[in-house]
Amino acid sequence: MQQKTTNQKAWFLVLPVLILVAFSAVIPLMTVVNYSVQDTFGNNQFFWAGLEWFQEMLSDERMWNALQRQLMFSGIILAIEVPLGIFVALNMPKSGFWSSFCLVVMSLPLLIPWNVVGTIWQIFGRVDIGLLGYTLEALGIDYNYTQNTISAWITIIVMDVWHWTSLVALLAFAGLKSIPDAYYQAARIDQANRWKVFRFIELPKMMGVLMIAILLRFMDSFMIYTEPFVVTGGGPGNATTLLSIDLVKMALGQFDLGPAAAFSLMYFLVILLISWVFYTVMVNLDKKGM
């Protein structure tokens, strides 16, 4: 780690970023804050509404239900993707052509536009023309993601696992590669078994990257919109209406500016709060030199 010098003139170098991000983040965010405390009857006339919208949203079951579904979704995909990603990383070839080959193929789903990911699974799961749906139907399993809640949930979860497990695997793999050979040699001398090597060498050494992976997966799954929207449109009923889908429905569909703005702010705050906790843990791990 090199020593940094103190130089306040460095602010000039940061200034362009500051102006640009202020334009594309702060101004819109202030618009949201503005709407969240006002009421309108059209004609651009606004009235002070104070915290009314926040109170309304907090007592509204709609938001709580969406939040519940969102937490369930994020929880399930984290519980699947993190262990699966670590498992895949442990099995990846360490070097040579096959290592590169795996890296490239695994990255492919990460680079597909999100609505195309939705389209792929929409097609793949259809009972009439999709491989998955057709096979399940042929096996006599009742599966229909447009009408059956459980099928819809399984589809969007498998889709997310398909889409993002590679991210966890790639990060875990990067962590594994940074472990010096000497560690493994020491373990061999101590005759540590495979589990002990994983538990006491690989897992602690991967902790830093895993925290990043969990942070990223949490954040991104919490604001997921496009993929489930393309596949299920939030249905059947409201069964897969996650927070973002609900918010877009409210803001752009029904144009309920006040409630939508209050919703937005609380939504953003929840993400910020949880991410900040992760970030603090991450920075502390960094300081411990991991």
Added chain:
Amino acid sequence: MTDATAHTPAATKPRSLPKVNSRAVVMTLYLLFLMLPIYWLINMSLKTNAEILGSFSLWPRDLTFANYITILTDEAWYMGYVNSMIYVVMNTVISLAVALPAAYAFSRYNFLGDKHLFFWLLTNRMAPPAVFALPFFQLYSSIGLFDTHIAVALAHCLFNVPLAVWILEGFMRGVPKEIDETAYIDGYGFGRFFVKIFMPLIASGIGVAAFFCFMFSWVELLLSRTLTSVDAKPIAATMTRTVGAAGVDWGVLAAAGVLTIVPGALVIWFVRNYIAKGFALGRV
């Protein structure tokens, strides 16, 4: 030396052979799981609609490129790709141009509020696009930029500028500070030093940052769809066009999907060793 290499495989073979196999099996299964849905999309894009709906087959019996020809000859279709390309390239250029000096400042200097600023940048990566969809729509409408490429490019800066700053900072930290100092002593001004000496040193970092800005702008749909209607409509939004009166044109939809995967697939080999670093915002 040759003796040792000749002996080791023989000694470890009986024990490590089953292990190698199980690894290969796990990886094959996982890669198969990843490739199957993509294969199915490609398979469908090469079929006629009659075949897609009429019979179920694992590969196209009646191979046709008509779906691709439809897309590449119909202006309404290929302009979607052109529009996407325009705003994506604009966004990449803007993001890199502002992120380069900022990343240099973060990697070299302490200044008032630097750590807070760095975290604040990250919070923009955490902001749900759904929260920003409506305010962006109103902001860009009010300044007359609605349905222009630059509006989408600026909107995508929301998450791409922090991304670029974080990735570049990660690469710049690896460049020894002595190089800067030597250059200043040699009489280089900041601008000349930065362009002539520093940027070539972190060329791979710039490449990786550009790739990720490109990618994240390319895959995003919600904001680009909200901010455009006709003139700057991205390919992702054009894809909803396939739902017509006669039902969904599955073949063309699949072909359009395949074509959106191509740009990423073409360059991924070059950044394969930096993929993890890029997705983790330079923190690996």
